[in-house]
């Protein structure tokens with residue numbers, strides 16, 4: 001059954017470059033309501049668990065290094081068809097393939113440093129949201 005929530009992170013590169021405000025504006029202007037949000041930094045153990053599905057991939061070490069090098073903005077977002085609509089808003093993993101106007105087209109530097117995360121399923125949205133937020137932090 002589809003739910004109406006997804007999970008996002010504005011990744012360390014987006015935070016370093018000062019793009020938090022612009023990206024959040026684009027997200028809320030696209031109809032997403034912020035259910036939970038914080039500035040936080042993942043430990044190596046956090047990133048290894050969060051991205052555990054990719055642990056056999058050649059870029060895993062680079063991904064963990066990147067995602068732990070500075071703070072991120074973690075957030076839970078709500079909208080009808082949230083998971084699919086947010087993936088459309090962020091664009092393809094590789095910004096070179098991302099559609100015009102998408103967040104990754106606008107703000108991502110490369111397939112590795114691609115500015116923003118979006119959950120790929122309702123199930124993972126729930127797991128990822130619960131990884132970062134306690135129930136009392138969700139509104």
Ligand code: IDP
Pocket residue numbers: 054059062063092093111112113114117118120
């Ligand atoms: P997604 O973020 O669009 O769902 P995934 O395939 O789930 O893409 O990959 C997770 C993250 O791992 C990407 O967002 C990106 O930061 C990183 N990544 C994916 N593919 C590569 C690669 O080929 N080289 C380096 N980093 C990659």
Ligand code: MG
Pocket residue numbers: 120
């Ligand atoms: Mg993914």
